[in-house]
Amino acid sequence: MRISTGQMFHQNTSSILQKQTATNKILEQLASGKKINTAGDDPVAAIGIDNLKQKNSLVDQFVKNIDYATNHLSVTESKIGSVETLITTMREQLQRGANGSLSQNERQMIAEEMKQSLEELLSIANSRDESGNYLFAGTQSNTLPFEFDSNGEMIYSGNSDVRKSIVASGVTMGTHVPGDTVFMNAPNPLGDYGVNYLASQQGDFDIHSAKITNAGAHVEDTYTFNFVDNAGVLELQVADSTGTIVTTVPNFDPTAPVTVNGIEVKMSGNPVAGDSFTMEPKSSVSIFDSFKDAIALLEDPNAAATQQNSSKLAQLLNDIDSGQNQVSLARGIAGNSLKALESFSTNHAEEQIVNNSALSLLEDLDYAEAITEFEKQQLALNAVSSVFGKVGSLSLFDYI
Structure with missing residues (x-):
């Protein structure tokens, strides 16, 4: 089979260029430390690398x-x-x-x-x-x-x-x-209503709870609880904000709960005739308002000498x-x-450790393997170049 001079030059040039390309690719890998620098190096691995980096x-x-x-x-x-x-x-x-x-x-x-x-x-x-x-x-x-x-x-x-x-x-x-x-938004320790003790209080009593127990019967309002003397017997009268009596408890027993328009009120102690207190809706308490009221209680020169002081102090502490x-x-x-x-x-x-480990497997270069491959490609390139140089210098006139 005859090989023309043109074919010989073309084949040898292509071979040299391929070896140079392969050598340059390995040099790029050695410089970057990555075996995949472009998607063309390994399209499948490149997609995986891109996903892991994202x-x-x-x-x-x-x-x-x-x-x-x-x-x-x-x-x-x-x-x-x-x-x-x-x-x-x-x-x-x-x-x-x-x-x-x-x-x-x-x-x-x-x-x-x-x-x-x-x-x-x-x-x-x-x-x-x-x-x-x-x-x-x-x-x-x-x-x-x-x-x-x-x-x-x-x-x-x-x-x-x-x-x-x-x-x-x-x-x-x-x-x-x-x-x-x-x-x-601290919950009101009394429940759903707050209590205001009056300075005129003479009896020693505290309100422990004021909760809505019957929502259907409940009427939201400000209520005044008045203790009155009815023929020598203590009686409780509860009035709404208009002054209308809504509940009367004859022969009042402080140990028994009082129900007013769906609100159950529990107290303890011994109120006396003439004592009074009011209740108004209050579902939560503020720590600021509690301390403000506490300061006002201490500053009141008359509070220390009244039963109101004890009742209000107990409420403030709660x-x-x-x-x-x-x-x-x-x-x-x-x-x-x-x-x-x-x-x-x-x-x-x-997760980052796992991702980085997977990235390392996909793109990190094995330097020992890459250097070995580089030396192989370099050797092959030198061999091709040497052969091309010798063959290219041959002339028929050398044999005549």
Whole structure:
């Protein structure tokens, strides 16, 4: 078979170019440390590599979100912990100030201490994060969440919504706890109504509960309970906000519950004729209002000498305990979220290890194998080039 000079040159040139291409490819692999640098190197493996990198990018974003949520929840949990400590201190101050043996000046000094503590409590409730957003304002992070109005009542201007962060596929978690959950929505320890004891109280009695037990018969209103003397027998008359008598209990027994328009009221102690108290709807208590009322009680120069002091003190302590339990519950929410975030973070770290291991198998270069292959290709290229050089220099005139 005859081979033309053109064919010989074409075949040898093609062979040299192929060897050079193969050598250059290995050089690229050695430089990058990857055996697949383009989709053309291995289309199937390239798709797998691309999918794994996308997964890792998504996991990286989840990890960033978790770090953000963890930082904010850690600050929130710490602030709530400070609130718990402060509430305990203020409760002790109230109990110390309620001691009947103290002078009014001493009670006033304790009241001043509690005012400072209340200001500190308000400062914590209005804390900001590193971006200047209010921690306890819900999603209205640019709005001052807590302030007292002109009547001395605490107003919450935030909302109950929670800023959330995506921490895993289909999973979102709150990055903070709304302020009303922490400071405002403690359950009323009495139930559904709050009690106002009057300064004229002479008997020693307390209201233990005021709950709606018959929703169908319930009429929401402000009720006044009057104890009257009826021919030497104590009688209870309950009037609504218009002054109309809605319930009369002759021969009143303080150990027996009283039912008024679907509301069951339980009390203990010994009221006397002339005593009176009012009830109004109240499903929750605010730790701020509880301490505000406690300070007012200590500052009242006449409260220490009345039975009202004992009854109101018992109610305030119950309200404060309910508020502290609510704060502890909010701290538990933050703590449980932090624990869940830690679990998600661990899962993501394990997922990244698996993904990176699979990526390594698909794209990482075996340097020993690559160097061996490079030397083989280099040897082959040298051989082809040498043969081409010798064959290309042959001439028929050399044999004549």
